[in-house]
Amino acid sequence: MLLAMRSEVENAFECVCSQLDLHMSDFGLEEPPEEVEAILASNIAYRVQKEMGKPPSEVAGKIVKLLDLENFQYVDRVYAEGPYINFVPSAKYFKETLEGAQEENYGQFQKRGETVIVEHTSANPTGPVHVGRARNPIIGDSISRILSFAGYQVERQYYVNDSGKQVATLIWAFEKFNERDMGDLKKDRGDYDIVRYYQLSNVYLENSSIEDKNIAELEISDILGKIESGDEEIYQKLVSITEMVLGGMKECLYRISVEFDEFIRETKFIQDGSVDEMVDRLKQLDSAFQEDGAWKLGIPGEEKPLVFLRSDGTSLYTTRDLCYHEWKLERADKIVTILGEDHKFQAEQLTKTLSLLGAETSRIRQVFYSWVNLPEGGMSTRKGTGINLDDLLDESVKRARGEVTAREGSRIREMELKKSDIDRISRQIGIGAIRCGIVATQPGKGITFDWDDALSFERQGAPYMQYVHARCCGILAKQKSDIQGVDSTLLNSKEELDLLHEISRLPFVVSSAAEALEPHRIITYAQKLAEKFNIFYRECPVLKGTDSELMAARLSLVTATKNAMSNSLYLVGIESPDSM
């Protein structure tokens, strides 16, 4: 509804500007401060004071006179306050917001017939997901949900790095070592099983004599060559090992509600000939050259050339990624990739090379995040220095359970919590806190891991928002009969109107979060919504001490809040508990 109001106001400004012979496209629309009655404001007066030759407050007054209220459906009143032009929403604005938000899919946009491939996580299939990179699935999944809600046709892809040195090392380790060489299995799952081989092989490569090390490296590069030439036996081994790891990762990610539509293997592009074809095409480019037996490509604006073919004739990560990107560009209108900031350079080389190959790189967007590091440094699967996401989740659910049980006896509740409720609530809160904690912070900011920070159930964190949903459900569960003929004008207190206004912002927030690929905007919104609801809840009894008409109107408001909240939480992958 805010979107509709904005476009009404924009149209009106266009009209006024043409009357005044002003040419501008930005009318300085902004959100006024809390205590102002208006919900939309313009600082256009500042922008045109020179052209008008008058002080801003005078300009504002003049523009207000020229704005034609007749055409406004959603604006009740326009007034100048100093240099600002403020717009107060109409009864119709609130009425339609309330009606629209009765729908469970409130805030969702119509399909717009545009497809987007979101690639995220794509961690090397060498071991369990650790916390260092946990921002990737959480940001990627949230962006996927938001884009989908905003009307795009979204496909979520995991690009499996099943070629290249670390997988060759893994296959080598599997032949070299036996189960009895391995330490204890921390968790009976494929990713935990395999990672032991990977870590042991790295210990071996670091600590062996030079001769042993050289032999091992020759054996590994032999395996790499076989992967590259499409050797069937090696490929079968590769698939079975990586499937074991991926199976474990999927299970882990499923715990935080992250799922994929497709897993795309790097080897796919080797086997279908795309890589060979890519190498040939790159060689044809003007800036391609051969040096020390390897093929390189000079890239405009880059100091270092891109090496796209090793001197032994095997391809490199970026070469294969180029094939994957071209394949994605064929299949979707837009592609979004979530990457760690350590991949920035590679991503830039990739994009520029694609552009040299004639691709429309404006359809590509990349979102970078910085790693979650330990106080003593980065987490590494290879070195085994990471904190596994599973452990973080287990600990979070455990601490959430502590919070749930601590509150159990100390409060008035009509129904006792069953064991299954405690399990459910602990899980919803524990997992929600992790997702919220990660998505609430801008991806670019660095995070140093700290158990207490990661696991705090702070006010205005996930439980605060989840609690609002539970409160709404609690009220609605007590509702006796269906409500009909709601009169939205009965909702006229400041608390009610503030809440309704907040609800009306959801579609605007969804579209801007989708446009900017910034899921944390949803969290910021949901916090505000929760705050407004809690104030309403305090001041406005819904079921008690109100006549039936007011009760009906307030019940609608509660339903609207519930829908806006559960959709907001859904968009960042947090569950909405019916009770807490």
Added chain:
RNA sequence: GGACACGUGGCCUAGCCAGGAUAGGGCGAGAGGUUCCUAACCUCUAGAUCGCGGGUUCAAAUCCCGCCGUGUCCGCCA
């Protein structure tokens, strides 16, 4: 050395891209609030030269330049 990102009360964070009303929250600290729909709530108080220095502008946390601090990258690794 070069490139990129980040720097907002003791701690964490929003706002920055599209400059505009008193820099918005939270944690922690202090004071209050529940015979009433779940107090994981609400209200109030204290606490900020928005890293530093210049510049542009009627107006800068926001844009530009320089500097400082932190992180990342600059591989025939991924």
